[in-house]
Amino acid sequence: xxxxxxxxxxxxxxxxxxxxxxxxxxxxxxxxxxxxxxxxxxxxxxxxxxxxxxxxxxxxxxxxxxxxxxxxxxxxxxxxxxxxxxxxxxxxxxxxxxxxxxxxxxxxxxxxxxxxxxxxxxxxxxxxxxxxxxxxxxxxxxxxxxxxxxxxxxxxxxxxxxxxxxxxx
Numbered sequence: 001x002x003x004x005x006x007x008x009x010x011x012x013x014x015x016x017x018x019x020x021x022x023x024x025x026x027x028x029x030x031x032x033x034x035x036x037x038x039x040x041x042x043x044x045x046x047x048x049x050x051x052x053x054x055x056x057x058x059x060x061x062x063x064x065x066x067x068x069x070x071x072x073x074x075x076x077x078x079x080x081x082x083x084x085x086x087x088x089x090x091x092x093x094x095x096x097x098x099x100x101x102x103x104x105x106x107x108x109x110x111x112x113x114x115x116x117x118x119x120x121x122x123x124x125x126x127x128x129x130x131x132x133x134x135x136x137x138x139x140x141x142x143x144x145x146x147x148x149x150x151x152x153x154x155x156x157x158x159x160x161x162x163x164x165x166x167x168x169x
Contacts, residue, residue: 006074006099006106008113011056011063016049018065018073023052026076026094032130034092035155055080062117066095066106074099077110079118079125087122090114093136102142111143119169128162130154140165 011019020041027038044052056063061080067073075095079088099106118125127145129137131154137147145165154160 006066006068006109008064008066008109011053011065011076013050013054013057015056015065016046016053018067019053019063019076020044020049022065022073022076022094022096025096026092029097030094030133030136032133032154032156032160033094033136037156060121062114063092064110064113066099066110075106075110077114079114081121086126088114088118088125090118090125090127093127107139108143115167115169123169125167125169127165128152129165131161131163137163137165140167143167 023041024038027034027036027041031038053063055061055078056065058080061078063078064076065073066075076092077090077094078092079090081087082089093107093110095106095110102108115125125145127140129140131151145167148164148166150164151161152164154162
């Protein structure tokens with residue numbers, strides 16, 4: 001079997017530059033995929049980026065990154081426990097365009113890491129996907145997520161909806 005050419009690891013405060021750069025890339029690539037405007041992220045301070053990077057080390061959250069053997073950051077996912085009722089909530093999912101797809105395996109490797117962590121806190125993994133983000137919805141469905149009937153207004157545009165998806169762990 002061929003080595004994947006990347007590793008998955010939790011982020012820490014020293015990764016703040018890479019976390020920043022990947023976040024800016026993801027907001028530019030898929031503006032409707034996240035609950036933040038690119039302009040707001042661009043104005044964040046180093047201290048704010050360090051706080052974001054350390055999310056990978058918190059007890060009730062995890063942030064992981066996919067990093068190529070050459071050191072390029074090509075994907076990220078985060079999961080946290082907002083409350084006991086909700087359980088593990090997947091957020092901040094992004095894979096750079098030239099590393100997407102099942103054959104490359106970045107999404108699956110990131111998700112496996114998240115699921116392993118989330119299983120300790122619940123039997124399901126929940127996420128919200130923008131109603132117009134068909135590419136992401138198909139990717140989630142291909143990985144075992146199903147739509148629930150629950151929707152919420154999209155935080156950046158209340159006229160649009162986020163669809164809830166869930167996966168049994």
